[in-house]
Amino acid sequence: xxxxxxxxxxxxxxxxxxxxxxxxxxxxxxxxxxxxxxxxxxxxxxxxxxxxxxxxxxxxxxxxxxxxxxxxxxxxxxxxxxxxxxxxxxxxxxxxxxxxxxxxxxxxxxxxxxxxxxxxxxxxxxxxxxxxxxxxxxxxxxxxxxxxxxxxxxxxxxxxxxxxxxxxxxxxxxxxxxxxxxxxxxxxxxxxxxxxxxxxxxxxxxxxxxxxxxxxxxxxxxxxxxxxxxxxxxxxxxxxxxxxxxxxxxxxxxxxxxxxxxxxxxxxxxxxxxxxxxxxxxxxxxxxxxxxxxxxxxxxxxxxxxxxxxxxxxxxxxxxxxxxxxxxxxxxxxxxxxxxxxxxxxxxxxxxxxxxxxxxxxxxxxxxxxxxxxxxxxxxxxxxxxxxxxxxxxxxxxxxxxxxxxxxxxxxxxxxxxxxxxxxxxxxxxxxxxxxxxxxxxxxxxxxxxxxxxxxxxxxxxxxxxxxxxxxxxxxxxxxxxxxxxxxxxxxxxxxxxxxxxxxxxxxxxxxxxxxxxxxxxxxxxxxxxxxxxxxxxxxxxxxxxxxxxxxxxxxxxxxxxxxxxxxxxxxxxxxxxxxxxxxxxxxxxxxxxxxxxxxxxxxxxxxxxxxxxxxxxxxxxxxxxxxxxxxxxxxxxxxxxxxxxxxxxxxxxxxxxxxxxxxxxxxxxxxxxxxxxxxxxxxxxxxxxxxxxxxxxxxxxxxxxxxxxxxxxxxxxxxxxxxxxxxxxxxxxxxxxxxxxxxxxx
Numbered sequence: 001x002x003x004x005x006x007x008x009x010x011x012x013x014x015x016x017x018x019x020x021x022x023x024x025x026x027x028x029x030x031x032x033x034x035x036x037x038x039x040x041x042x043x044x045x046x047x048x049x050x051x052x053x054x055x056x057x058x059x060x061x062x063x064x065x066x067x068x069x070x071x072x073x074x075x076x077x078x079x080x081x082x083x084x085x086x087x088x089x090x091x092x093x094x095x096x097x098x099x100x101x102x103x104x105x106x107x108x109x110x111x112x113x114x115x116x117x118x119x120x121x122x123x124x125x126x127x128x129x130x131x132x133x134x135x136x137x138x139x140x141x142x143x144x145x146x147x148x149x150x151x152x153x154x155x156x157x158x159x160x161x162x163x164x165x166x167x168x169x170x171x172x173x174x175x176x177x178x179x180x181x182x183x184x185x186x187x188x189x190x191x192x193x194x195x196x197x198x199x200x201x202x203x204x205x206x207x208x209x210x211x212x213x214x215x216x217x218x219x220x221x222x223x224x225x226x227x228x229x230x231x232x233x234x235x236x237x238x239x240x241x242x243x244x245x246x247x248x249x250x251x252x253x254x255x256x257x258x259x260x261x262x263x264x265x266x267x268x269x270x271x272x273x274x275x276x277x278x279x280x281x282x283x284x285x286x287x288x289x290x291x292x293x294x295x296x297x298x299x300x301x302x303x304x305x306x307x308x309x310x311x312x313x314x315x316x317x318x319x320x321x322x323x324x325x326x327x328x329x330x331x332x333x334x335x336x337x338x339x340x341x342x343x344x345x346x347x348x349x350x351x352x353x354x355x356x357x358x359x360x361x362x363x364x365x366x367x368x369x370x371x372x373x374x375x376x377x378x379x380x381x382x383x384x385x386x387x388x389x390x391x392x393x394x395x396x397x398x399x400x401x402x403x404x405x406x407x408x409x410x411x412x413x414x415x416x417x418x419x420x421x422x423x424x425x426x427x428x429x430x431x432x433x434x435x436x437x438x439x440x441x442x443x444x445x446x447x448x449x450x451x452x453x454x455x456x457x458x459x460x461x462x463x464x465x466x467x468x469x470x471x472x473x474x475x476x477x478x479x480x481x482x483x484x485x486x487x488x489x490x491x492x493x494x495x496x497x498x499x500x501x502x503x504x505x506x507x508x509x510x511x512x513x514x515x516x517x518x519x520x521x522x523x524x525x526x527x528x529x530x531x532x533x534x535x536x537x538x539x540x541x542x543x544x545x546x547x548x549x550x551x552x553x554x555x556x557x558x559x560x561x562x563x564x565x566x567x568x569x570x571x572x573x574x575x576x577x578x579x580x581x582x583x584x585x586x587x588x589x590x591x592x593x594x595x596x597x598x599x600x601x602x603x604x605x606x607x608x609x610x611x612x613x614x615x616x617x618x619x620x621x622x623x624x625x626x627x628x629x630x631x632x633x634x635x636x637x638x639x640x641x642x643x644x645x646x647x648x649x650x651x652x653x654x655x656x657x658x659x660x661x662x663x664x665x666x667x668x669x670x671x672x673x674x675x676x677x678x679x680x681x682x683x684x685x686x687x688x689x690x691x692x693x694x695x696x697x698x699x700x701x702x703x704x705x706x707x708x709x710x711x712x713x714x715x716x717x718x719x720x721x722x723x724x725x726x727x728x729x730x731x732x733x734x735x736x737x738x739x740x741x742x743x744x745x746x747x
């Protein structure tokens with residue numbers, strides 16, 4: 001089945017199209033409905049009648065964008081009309097929601113007259129917090145955007161003009177830096193003189209390119225002052241003789257293609273200046289093929305296209321969702337030049353940062369590192385939201401178009417929380433860690449992921465990382481990755497580790513370890529070296545396990561550090577974050593067949609862990625029995641554990657059991673059938689009866705329930721030690737390091 005057939009099936013499957021309306025408030029009872037509509041709806045109506053700004057408080061206006069088109073210039077399809085453009089406009093709404101959590105109504109206007117479009121859109125101002133104009137042909141699009149911007153008190157943004165300009169502008173900033181060229185000195189040639197080309201040329205001037213250094217070509221060649229062209233092309237008309245595109249490209253530093261495919265050949269590329277920058281953005285076929293441009297000459301060709309199968313895709317989705325997000329959240333009246341420049345600079349800066357593993361995996365595990373093959377972020381990079389939107393908001397506030405101020409640090413965290421509950425919960429711990437960073441030793445410190453994690457800890461001020469591993473490998477990796485930091489390294493082959501060996505011998509000499517064996521273990525096993533560093537106080541916490549089986553990685557810390565004074569057992573805990581709730585699951589990694597005493601202790605330590613995330617624990621001890629409905633040796637164990645916890649005067653959290661999992665987490669079952677339960681609300685700490693159940697349970701919740709997981713976090717250790725799962729990503733290492741720092745702070 002071809003792509004067209006797949007796309008038709010995709011759009012036609014029930015329900016047809018790509019969007020739907022959903023409610024955001026309860027509508028289950030008569031009271032809910034009376035609040036949602038009559039008579040309750042009268043109260044917010046009166047408020048808004050008194051103060052129109054209250055529409056942002058009592059309606060969805062502040063998160064609603066109108067995507068408006070007449071279908072006169074649909075990318076790759078041309079003037080197909082309003083009705084035929086609807087799938088594109090729905091798709092635009094999908095991108096707004098997916099990338100920035102913005103709701104959209106798509107509006108297709110069967111109008112060709114600019115004045116009719118202007119009047120129609122302006123009349124809808126009470127409905128929307130912003131207007132995204134889409135696929136309206138030039139030159140009418142210029143007048144429509146300008147006039148609407150003057151008439152309306154909400155931001156109006158024509159993405160076909162400014163989206164390409166902003167994203168390619170970000171690419172230009174980084175390409176010029178890599179090529180060692182100043183923007184003011186760049187000679188720039190445009191192929192194409194439509195809306196996106198003219199907007200891009202204007203925007204490059206805002207970034208620092210000299211207007212007199214821009215040559216614009218249309219299908220008739222170089223636009224000169226003596227040619228009869230419209231007022232928008234005339235803006236970039238050059239004095240003197242004309243010529244064709246090949247003439248214009250000779251000696252140029254930058255080629256910007258926004259025209260048609262295949263009009264540039266290798267000879268034209270060879271005629272350009274040293275280390276040329278080529279943005280061939282015609283779709284689906286660029287002005288020159290990627291490989292042809294790269295192989296046309298021996299020096300560095302920095303190339304970008306509009307295609308996703310080549311490096312450096314100039315994709316508008318890097319811009320418009322986040323521009324509107326920032327504009328909506330400060331209730332901006334306009335999206336001005338300062339905000340557009342802020343977007344480009346934020347994107348350019350983000351491309352220089354270490355790329356998350358989830359982004360690398362999405363692109364086939366190809367290396368993504370700042371350089372000629374990576375000058376702009378990838379569209380799926382989740383950081384774009386909380387890097388770009390705050391930059392937009394700040395520029396709006398600074399330039400005077402914001403009607404509402406936000407605290408930028410708090411706003412950034414609010415945006416990060418939109419990406420998932422786990423990020424919101426981890427931000428609590430990360431902020432605690434930043435308040436008093438501790439020294440965290442990292443076993444397997446010469447692994448690239450550990451090094452990248454150490455860099456992030458250092459950059460964000462979460463911890464003072466210590467990499468345990470081969471110094472040469474670590475320093476070489478730091479240089480190869482272009483990481484600007486000088487890590488603290490403990491190389492087992494360097495220095496004298498006799499004190500650590502003596503410590504290990506003292507701890508294990510009656511467990512069969514000789515002096516020479518202790519010395520050997522410290523020198524060749526980073527898990528023993530890291531554990532002894534923590535035990536000696538030379539590190540505040542220790543992380544390991546990235547390349548080891550969990551039991552073998554856990555064994556050295558247990559032997560050296562051991563359990564806390566109030567603990568006889570350790571346990572592994574996963575925090576699972578769903579859309580509207582968080583659940584801590586224990587034990588998921590350590591104790592195979594715990595008795596009631598172990599379950600009781602694990603529950604206490606897991607409740608303490610929940611509080612580090614500012615969660616008030618409600619503990620359920622799980623079974624396949626509900627409060628004695630089955631009585632055998634297996635069900636008595638969790639029942640006994642729950643009873644022991646309730647009778648313990650030092651336990652200050654609600655706990656109950658034994659109970660089935662759905663009883664624990666479904667309020668209707670808990671309160672309706674078992675109203676006698678000690679839990680007045682669904683449990684957020686689940687204690688599983690054995691390791692098998694715990695491991696199965698948390699993985700099912702994570703995979704089928706769509707939960708995001710943080711962990712495994714070890715509880716019960718005498719010092720902060722955490723064991724990673726093999727293959728964890730950099731963000732998992734950083735998250736566990738933050739948990740370890742907070743552990744150390746409490747000690």
